[in-house]
Amino acid sequence: MNTKTARFTKLQTRRRSDDLIYYFIQVQRQDGSIGYLRTDKDLWIQYEPRLGWIARDPDTKELTVRPWNDSRVEEQDVEHPPEGEWVSKKGNKSYVYDLVFTGQDEA
Numbered sequence: 878m879n880t881k882t883a884r885f886t887k888l889q890t891r892r893r894s895d896d897l898i899y900y901f902i903q904v905q906r907q908d909g910s911i912g913y914l915r916t917d918k919d920l921w922i923q924y925e926p927r928l929g930w931i932a933r934d935p936d937t938k939e940l941t942v943r944p945w946n947d948s949r950v951e952e953q954d955v956e957h958p959p960e961g962e963w964v965s966k967k968g969n970k971s972y973v974y975d976l977v978f979t980g981q982d983e984a
Contacts, residue, residue, distance in 0.1 A: 885957040888913055888922075890942075890974040899974075903957075913958065922958055926950070930958035934967065941967050944976070 890899045901913040901922060912923040919935045922942070929950040932942035947959035963974045 884978055884980045887979045888958070889977050889979055890963060891977065893973045893975065911956070924953075924955055924958075929953040932965075941965055942974075945973070 886903045888901045888903075890901070891897070892899075900916045902916060904912055904914045906912045906921075906923070910924065912921045914921055920932060921935075922930060922932050924930050927950065928940070928943070929947075930944060930953055931940055933939060934941050942963055942965040944953070944959050945962040945964050947953055947961065953959055957978075958976060960976055960978060963976050965972045965974065
């Protein structure tokens with residue numbers, strides 16, 4: 878693996894309100910696309926052509942997480958999600974996260 882792509886193999890989402898961190902690893906999905914799987918739950922950050930990088934609730938398939946500042950699909954890189962501010966919404970709860978790539982050395 879070259880050093881350019883190694884940077885994108887792992888990422889964290891860090892919740893601003895309480896510093897909770899979720900860890901994700903890059904995985905090739907069954908359809909051949911690249912996604913990021915949360916290490917403690919079947920939750921994917923994935924690229925969808927109409928919406929860009931998002932996460933969906935694994936049970937309901939509802940859109941629950943997306944980038945805040947890079948929400949326009951045409952501005953996103955299809956190879957990896959944008960770093961920075963992301964927002965989540967599930968039911969009546971909403972949170973702000975920072976998505977940060979951590980590379981191959983740390984989760």
